Amino acid sequence: DTEVTQxxxxxxxxxxxxxxxxxxxxxxxxxxxxYKQKAKKPPELMFVYSYEKLSxxxxxxxxxSPECPNSSLLNLHxxxxxxxxxxxxxxxxxxxxxxxxAFFGQGTRxxxx
Amino acid sequence: SQQGEEDPQxxxxxxxxxxxxxxxxxxxxxxxQWYRQNSGRGLVHLILIxxxxxxxxxxxxxxxxxxxxxxxxxxITASRAADTASYFCATLATTDSWGKLQFGAGTQVVVxx
Numbered sequence: 001d002t003e004v005t006q007x008x009x010x011x012x013x014x015x016x017x018x019x020x021x022x023x024x025x026x027x028x029x030x031x032x033x034x035y036k037q038k039a040k041k042p043p044e045l046m047f048v049y050s051y052e053k054l055s056x057x058x059x060x061x062x063x064x065s066p067e068c069p070n071s072s073l074l075n076l077h078x079x080x081x082x083x084x085x086x087x088x089x090x091x092x093x094x095x096x097x098x099x100x101x102a103f104f105g106q107g108t109r110x111x112x113x
Numbered sequence: 114s115q116q117g118e119e120d121p122q123x124x125x126x127x128x129x130x131x132x133x134x135x136x137x138x139x140x141x142x143x144x145x146q147w148y149r150q151n152s153g154r155g156l157v158h159l160i161l162i163x164x165x166x167x168x169x170x171x172x173x174x175x176x177x178x179x180x181x182x183x184x185x186x187x188x189i190t191a192s193r194a195a196d197t198a199s200y201f202c203a204t205l206a207t208t209d210s211w212g213k214l215q216f217g218a219g220t221q222v223v224v225x226x
Contacts, residue, residue: 004155031212042201042216043156055211088153094212099143099205101158102214109153 002027006091006105014113015081021108023074023091029103030096032074034066037088037107049074050096081112119202119217127225132189134220136202137182143205145178145185146214150199159187159200164207192224 004025013019023032031050035043048056049068057066063085065077074091088109092102119136126132138145144163148156162169162178162185169176175188189196199221203214 033212037153039153040219040221042219043214044216045213048211048213050211056213090155092156096212097210099209099212101146101161102156102212103158104148104156106155107153 004093004103004105006108010109012111018079021076021089025093029093031094033092034076035090083112086111119220123221125223130192132192132222134187136185136217138204141207143207146203147187148201194224194226197224
């Protein structure tokens with residue numbers, strides 16, 4: 001199984017809502033990532049988890065809260081988002097420390113209204 | 114943050130033609146990777162070239178790396194309509210410990226039948 005599965009595929013939420021994005025992989029990868037991608041732009045790194053510990057937070061606003069419950073799951077909790085947070089949110093995983101390729105999920109298309 | 118530039122920003126070719134796109138980067142790298150993205154969905158890893166390699170092939174793909182010029186090129190030979198996508202280069206810095214990919218701006222390729 002070489003897939004990274006993200007749910008939901010699409011999400012529309014109001015600025016006062018709380019929602020969560022989910023990501024799952026069963027490749028035994030111990031590094032997992034959240035990226036944000038705006039239209040016609042490259043992905044921008046938000047968070048890196050390594051061995052279930054938050055290793056990098058790229059100065060992301062606190063309305064985005066990541067969580068890594070176990071080595072296969074990665075969540076991104078969303079609260080009080082702004083319309084400018086509308087984007088494609090991509091999860092990825094890779095073998096920690098090996099400097100190899102990353103495997104990406106299909107993304108969640110988030111619209112904040 | 115974006116690592117560097119890709120050119121061209123957009124490329125339109127006919128089936129059967131070759132497509133070449135270039136990537137420049139700024140830091141010292143461990144490896145450089147190319148990814149494809151269809152219609153704003155997930156990224157698919159295409160090929161990885163390490164800093165001590167100069168050229169690599171995978172099927173119809175040929176990648177070159179010139180570390181003295183901090184640049185790479187991706188050649189797609191005998192293009193097909195299914196190659197229509199955005200292509201991103203991404204680098205892993207030599208100082209990286211977390212698999213933090215730095216993406217280029219991307220090249221949007223359209224292959225017409």
